[in-house]
Amino acid sequence: MPELPEVESARSVIERSALGRRIVDVDDSDTYECRPHAPGEIRAALLGRRLTAAHRRGKSIWCETSGVGRSRTPGPALGVHLGMSGRVLVTQRDQTDEGGDYVGTGRSGQSAQSRHNPTWDRFTLTFADGDTLRLFDKRRLGRVRLDPDIDALGPDAGEITPAEFRDRVGRGTAPLKARLLDQATLAGVGNLLADEVLWQAHLDPRRPAGELDADELAGLRRELRKAIRHAIRHGGVHTGEIIDYRTRGAHCPRCGTAMTRATVGGRTTWWCPKEQR
DNA sequence: ACACGTGTTATGCG
DNA sequence: TCGCATAACACGTG
Incomplete structure (x- = not known):
């Protein structure tokens, strides 16, 4: 948890x-x-x-x-x-x-x-x-x-600068979600927070991390900080918007498309196949 | 009964 | 050596 x-x-x-x-x-x-x-x-x-x-x-x-x-x-x-x-x-x-x-x-x-x-x-x-x-x-x-x-950990996810975020997260061929979960890249993102942030940022968790452009990385960092602040204030990552929709039969609360489930980066992952690109 | 899992780490492969 | 994928870890929960 x-x-x-x-x-x-x-x-x-x-x-x-x-x-x-x-x-x-x-x-x-x-x-x-x-x-x-x-x-x-x-x-x-x-x-x-x-x-x-x-x-x-x-x-x-x-x-x-x-x-x-x-x-x-x-x-x-x-x-x-x-x-x-x-x-x-x-x-x-x-x-x-x-x-x-x-x-x-x-x-x-x-x-x-x-x-x-x-x-x-x-x-x-x-x-x-x-x-x-x-x-x-x-x-x-x-x-x-x-x-x-x-020191084996990357910078704290709530404090990483835009430049650090771009350089550390926006590289490699691993799926974006795997990169976010890698504690040596960035410290503090777990499975639920990753799904929440990727949904908020409209990004497909399977995208190779190195293919994101500067705007997408900036947006991702913004959503990450927002989600962390929200979770600290409201009592945990379970209070995120998409968390209740990580379940069979659920539909995206923004567009109504059926949520997709698959294993990405070794963890169960849920996303909206229409909005997250 | 049995599959699942919100985290980390060791291992193996190219 | 590096980047990445996978299994293993322990054991409670649905």
């Missing part, structure tokens, strides 16, 4: 409610979520430190950490990736969770029991005042790691 907008709200929760307090316990026993670290490795690296800042590029979050005790030497960065189903929850002593409840699964929302089921807590930091920061992740494709390689 999480794409750039949802990840930004998770980052914001950490910044607002998890910085500055001493870490007194770390549960890093989920070896899959914490790959490639051995159990206890992250724990040993973080005990006694504090989170001092929360950053994001695309779908990746990383937190700076303080020195231990009075040491000025900062600790390793704590990288958090939500994968397909991860949520960051900061639980206060009064048991209320902050974060993780972004609107926009659009469907059922989460039940009270799934919200508190510890089975899906894959990583937990406990602070000196008793609060906890947890990575709650049913599908277990999220990831926590020390010093993640952020």
Whole structure:
């Protein structure tokens, strides 16, 4: 579920409610979520430190950490990736969770029991005042790691300049949608956001990316920024206009043409075959 | 019961 | 080595 907008709200929760307090316990026993670290490795690296800042590029979050005790030497960065189903929850002593409840699964929302089921807590930091920061992740494709390689990612999709966008996205023979999904090209676009933006920009997801002209690339970037802002404001990529029409029997809400479904760039893709060229 | 999947990454091929 | 396609990963959901 999480794409750039949802990840930004998770980052914001950490910044607002998890910085500055001493870490007194770390549960890093989920070896899959914490790959490639051995159990206890992250724990040993973080005990006694504090989170001092929360950053994001695309779908990746990383937190700076303080020195231990009075040491000025900062600790390793704590990288958090939500994968397909991860949520960051900061639980206060009064048991209320902050974060993780972004609107926009659009469907059922989460039940009270799934919200508190510890089975899906894959990583937990406990602070000196008793609060906890947890990575709650049913599908277990999220990831926590020390010093993640952020430079392997392209520029953030919400901040990329027009020139960078033209040079990085508008090249190659891969389908346009595959280019948008490539996190090394541009960080933060997932499957749903890609379909939304391509529909808004009237572009065929199968077009070789290098064939787009300057106007088309400028329009695509404009729609991308618009869609990201809209999703952050309204609670996630599920609030996009075309998302509900990514289903069998649906018709384009602008022109009424039956929506087409195919695999493009390795992912299920829906588009309007009449308007998207 | 079974196919599907909103993310990343390893592998293989030309 | 590069660009691209595909499979694999884990496991809940419809």
